Amino acid sequence: MDRSFAIRKGVHWDRSFALRKGSWTEEEDIRLRQCIDKYGEGNWRLVPLKAGLRRCRKSCRLRWVNYLRPNIKRGEFEEDEVDLLLRLHKLLGNRWSLIAGRLPGRTSNDVKNYWNNRFNRKTSGITASEWEQVEATSPAINKNELIKPRPWTFPKSSSWLQLRRNLSSSTSSLDSGNTRSDSREMLGMTCPILPGITQEESTRLDQLEGNSSDHKELENGESGYICGFAEDPIRSLWVEDDLQPMIEVGNYTSSEEGKIGWDDDFCSDFNIWDMPVEW
């Protein structure tokens, strides 16, 4: 790709750094795809060099993540996707990457663009009076009321198998009087709340199926799988046997019988599918 070609294609050419900007060509896509296929994702600093691209690493990553990555879903959002998007946005706000994580095949950019086009006040074409009506009928969401999950952090050596072992030991440690933070230490990680089910959680559920040691029974008689613990106050994703993702918020307790549960004095839960959506 030379400068004259770039100019002909209407592509901006940054002379000072010889880095290309603007739309990606088919040739660049092929180079990038071949590079990722060969070396895998990550280490974006080296990708432009290995791929022989005159693009900055951020540009390469963005192109891969939003366009070239396999299994990216194109086309109009389906009805159930829009429904889930609305519910998740109500819960999470503009946390596009988290929302996209629960819409298989959709990227954060897709979700953001879709939202901005359809529901953004500036661009949706909805009149001021219509918006006033929407806002009046929708419960206000304060920033500090939004659940803002942080990325899961695992020790480098962790694996689901290890997590499972730690999960078992942490449960028994509660019975022996250890504190909750001790248990988190034993877990070797901090797991914030993750509403809905991610791909990883889904995979884990598949692994859990039939493994009774990971199946928990609550004091209130409910049973299911715990997919994540959060930092204080305890917020956890609890997936019941019928695979309904419940969000538990409250104090985590244990009982003599070895059962686990949440303190009734400070505990609430809700099903993401039951959340009202008023648009």
Next chain:
DNA sequence: AAGAGACACAACCGCAGTACT
């Protein structure tokens, strides 16, 4: 047919958090 405006999508930029030295 041509121009204007709307729309959808791609890409860039700046920032914050994290990892590394």
Next chain:
DNA sequence: GAGTACTGCGGTTGTGTCTCT
């Protein structure tokens, strides 16, 4: 602990296409 590099995210802008007049 401080400084630097890297990564990922969200807001914003740019650009191509479609529709309407």
